[in-house]
Amino acid sequence: MENFKYLKPATLEDALSSKSEYGSKANFLLGGTDLFIAMDKGVIVPDVVIDLKGIKALSYLEEKDGFIYIGAAVTWTELIDSELIKKSIPSLWEAADLVASVGVRNSATLIGNVCNAVPSLEAGAPLYIRDAVVFLESKSGKREVSIKDFFTGVKRTVIKEDEMMTGLKIPVVQDFGEVYIKMGRYEGEDLSQAGVSVFVDKNNNYRISLAAVAITPVRASKAENFLKGKKLNPELAEEAAELALEAIAPISDIRSSKEYRIRMCKIMVKRGLTACVSRMETGSPALSTRLI
Amino acid sequence: MFAQSTFQWDYYECDTEIRRYQMNHMLKFNLNGEQVEVAVKSNEKLLDVLRDKLGVVSPKFGCGVAECGACTVLINDLSVRSCITFAVEVEGKNVVTLEGLQADGPTKIQKAFVKHNAFQCGFCAPGFIMSATELIAKNPSPDEEEVRHALAGNLCRCTGYQNIVDAMNEVAEDNRRGVK
Numbered sequence: 001m002e003n004f005k006y007l008k009p010a011t012l013e014d015a016l017s018s019k020s021e022y023g024s025k026a027n028f029l030l031g032g033t034d035l036f037i038a039m040d041k042g043v044i045v046p047d048v049v050i051d052l053k054g055i056k057a058l059s060y061l062e063e064k065d066g067f068i069y070i071g072a073a074v075t076w077t078e079l080i081d082s083e084l085i086k087k088s089i090p091s092l093w094e095a096a097d098l099v100a101s102v103g104v105r106n107s108a109t110l111i112g113n114v115c116n117a118v119p120s121l122e123a124g125a126p127l128y129i130r131d132a133v134v135f136l137e138s139k140s141g142k143r144e145v146s147i148k149d150f151f152t153g154v155k156r157t158v159i160k161e162d163e164m165m166t167g168l169k170i171p172v173v174q175d176f177g178e179v180y181i182k183m184g185r186y187e188g189e190d191l192s193q194a195g196v197s198v199f200v201d202k203n204n205n206y207r208i209s210l211a212a213v214a215i216t217p218v219r220a221s222k223a224e225n226f227l228k229g230k231k232l233n234p235e236l237a238e239e240a241a242e243l244a245l246e247a248i249a250p251i252s253d254i255r256s257s258k259e260y261r262i263r264m265c266k267i268m269v270k271r272g273l274t275a276c277v278s279r280m281e282t283g284s285p286a287l288s289t290r291l292i
Numbered sequence: 293m294f295a296q297s298t299f300q301w302d303y304y305e306c307d308t309e310i311r312r313y314q315m316n317h318m319l320k321f322n323l324n325g326e327q328v329e330v331a332v333k334s335n336e337k338l339l340d341v342l343r344d345k346l347g348v349v350s351p352k353f354g355c356g357v358a359e360c361g362a363c364t365v366l367i368n369d370l371s372v373r374s375c376i377t378f379a380v381e382v383e384g385k386n387v388v389t390l391e392g393l394q395a396d397g398p399t400k401i402q403k404a405f406v407k408h409n410a411f412q413c414g415f416c417a418p419g420f421i422m423s424a425t426e427l428i429a430k431n432p433s434p435d436e437e438e439v440r441h442a443l444a445g446n447l448c449r450c451t452g453y454q455n456i457v458d459a460m461n462e463v464a465e466d467n468r469r470g471v472k
Contacts, residue, residue: 002335003315003335004335005315006380008380008383029378029381032376032377032378032381033358033373036378037357037376039335040356040357049378051380051381053381077370100445101361101445101446102426102427102442102444103371103372103373103446104445106371106372107370107372107373107377186444188359188444188446189358189359189445
């Protein structure tokens with residue numbers, strides 16, 4: 001690995017001005033679980049690494065004015081330990097519990113997962129169904145971007161060279177059920193072969209999102225519109241799952257074949273719909289149930 | 293020979309100031325209860341610094357990409373993969389390795405591991421014990437499912453998982469009953 005200049009600013013302003021100074025030669029470091037490996041393999045060779053762990057302003061996790069705010073420094077372990085997340089965003093909590101291993105979750109962050117923008121990102125589907133909004137900040141100003149407009153391709157996002165993703169917000173909703181299902185080969189470090197999040201509220205508004213089966217996470221809007229306002233029954237679930245497949249375009253890779261992903265996505269959407277409706281009706285919490 | 297040295301020269305020329313300055317650090321942190329000071333480069337791994345510069349060899353280099361858990365150390369009481377941590381990141385923090393855990397003799401978890409023969413080649417054992425220590429600190433009497441979930445990120449090449457889980461079950465059971 002090439003040597004680099006290591007900066008550990010204490011304030012966000014310092015970090016942003018360093019980033020605008022060095023531009024693409026500088027990388028931000030938080031958990032580093034993705035960055036380190038990329039640097040070790042020589043995929044990324046930054047001249048400057050800006051460690052953000054010294055910035056207290058990035059580690060917030062709170063509910064305020066109808067939104068839950070999650071800062072860039074919040075690790076997966078902090079999300080898992082948070083009662084607020086478990087109660088208010090159960091599918092994100094379930095996804096957090098399935099990310100790699102304890103040792104990785106202790107340092108890796110949710111925002112890092114989003115910024116890395118691999119198609120199989122665990123955070124994708126749970127954030128899509130809750131219409132998260134991400135905060136991007138640079139020396140010259142701030143902007144908010146809907147998560148649906150955030151990803152532009154495999155490892156591509158709308159983040160500009162001098163920008164930092166400082167956090168995100170998720171609207172709080174009442175009386176809902178949601179679930180995240182991950183299909184992976186084994187526990188401990190495997191990336192998902194497919195991930196499905198399903199949401200339903202009291203007025204039978206459904207939201208279905210799938211990750212790892214297209215270049216970015218996707219919302220199955222056709223299936224959502226089909227189900228809108230209807231009370232779920234097995235036949236409807238079957239039809240909706242079939243419609244959900246129109247939104248995806250999986251590839252065959254080392255983890256599974258395209259055909260297997262398509263077949264399993266249908267099953268996952270069906271089980272997800274049933275599970276989240278039952279969770280809404282009974283008010284039962286997320287328990288990290290293995291539905292696959 | 294000439295071509296090579298020309299290439300080297302170009303290489304250093306184009307990198308100018310950034311690479312030359314502020315790349316070495318005098319790192320100070322608490323290792324196993326003792327304050328240590330060591331000179332490191334920015335790009336050095338914590339694992340390499342521990343093993344090669346500080347002589348702490350219980351963390352092992354396994355996969356090098358955070359998958360196997362053999363390099364697990366505790367940083368501020370949280371288990372972290374030292375193979376993908378820059379040494380400079382631990383400035384001012386508390387780092388604990390197996391050497392620090394067993395400073396006053398084997399811990400309860402280690403004794404249970406010995407009793408259940410939870411080592412075969414033993415390469416993964418330090419990592420397993422660090423992860424297990426973190427689990428027991430957080431949840432003194434985990435059930436088997438919780439043990440398997442927490443240790444899922446540690447791999448044993450000899451596949452001695454059942455003995456490890458048995459040892460952990462005994463520790464959990466003792467803690468449940470209040471046995472010291």
